[in-house]
Amino acid sequence: MPEEPDVNISGGPDGGGTDAAAEDPTFAPGAAETRAEAVVDELGEIYWQKAYGGQDAFECLVRTILSQNTSDVASQPAHDSLMARYGEGGPAAAPGGDLARALADADRDELAETISSAGLYNQKSASIQGAAEWVLDAYGSEDAFDAFVREEDPGEVRETLLSVDGVGPKTADCVLLFAGGRGGVFPVDTHVHRIARRMGLAPADADHEGVREAIEAAIPPEKCGFGHTVMIQFGREYCSARKPACLDGPEACPLYDRCDRVGVDELDGEVVDPAEAAD
Template sequence: MADEPAENISGGVGGGGVEATFAPGEADTRAEAVVDELGELYWRKAYGGQDAFECLVRTILSQNTSDVASQPAHDELMARYGGGDLAKALADAERSELAETIHAAGLYNQKSEMMIDAAAEIVDEFSGETAFDACVREEEPETVRDRLLEIRGVGPKTADCVLLFSGGRGGVFPVDTHVHRIARRMGLAPPDADHEVVREHLERDVPAEKCGFGHTAMIQFGREYCKALKPACLDGPEACPLYDYCDKVGVDEVDESVVDPAEVVADD
């Protein structure tokens, strides 16, 4: 079983976690069978333990950019503002200075404003990151999720990443662009499902303890095999380790063409 790559910001060195074991056995759903196969192909981990506000910052940095770009931005941010209460430090940060610090992540003006606003809100409500961290770990997950979604710049995927990587909440399956594409292409969710509907299907069909590594491993699978424009199955059944589990919605192996699964529904 492979180690989780350090450049995967959703997990890797930044995501932490500890190796988890399970007996795959007989899966109750196809989604669980897919996650079991991903666990054999990549890794099985239980997540949790990240500082909640730093996790929030990491995920904002990763929006609309690659890990290769966002990781250096995170490192620079922590070097300049870390070492104490990060929320208080960013609440008092000069926006232009913060934007310069996270320049590598792209959309730095927008992201710096989001971080400062989020930090100010957390300091105002929780007096800093310690109480915020306790809230994320101890309050009911839906309560935490709803509160996170009230913060400017925090969408469902960001909220779910905080719940998973900081709160260690089982049954949380964050949906990024890779997960959204793969779940619909494989037929694990409706072809025209939005991110929230995909999340609902995966969290319904995958056991709680498998959701965390299912999320991170599916991202890696999307990077290596199930790419947006040229999935591995176009090179033949033997090229994709999950070929037999996949409905290949939007993939025409004869014409070697690929469309978004939602376009298949639109054409019907």
């Protein structure tokens, strides 16, 4: 995977890097055309822009399935255990280190036990094994699947991934972003879904696809990958589901002036899902 840039090209000096406007006017402060883009630019003053693309497409697919309905704290050990057993050099590795082949041939119970820390391990082991069999049947090899993800039309890739059991919109979009390096892809997880509606960047009653469509329409393609990762980080550090930072006062949240705070009652400290507040 490409290394993270050694400067914060998405933010200005306050973000710990150089003057982004001088290097790339795309990220110039005040140049945003929409509020959603302005939010991403301001997050660029806090978080560093990552490099996207370059991950192995099939391993990325497996990793994202493992992350479904759980935290990184739980899914990362599961991924590490899976790779230690079925990856190249592992006791259950396939000849040539072909991960898809190893997982397609794996004993289901053993696979489930290996990834048990990720939760829903019976369901996820079935999805992972099914995805491995599909990759081999449809493309013949991991390399051919990787080329498909990187080179074919993003819309076609997304629809194809969505046809696989256990692969939803967020999983498909993560593969497009982190393996394919595609611009204009903004995966929506629970953090993004909550924050976009709470801030008023998407309709309060929008589902995950509605949020994705609203954000992708409002943010330039080159900023979507960065926006996805930093909005998740912002949700973890500031805009949590039960106690967003704004409850501690305007100064506690760096995006207070950009936010509609839908579903947040700062006076009584109550927080509800934005969809409930809109009813």
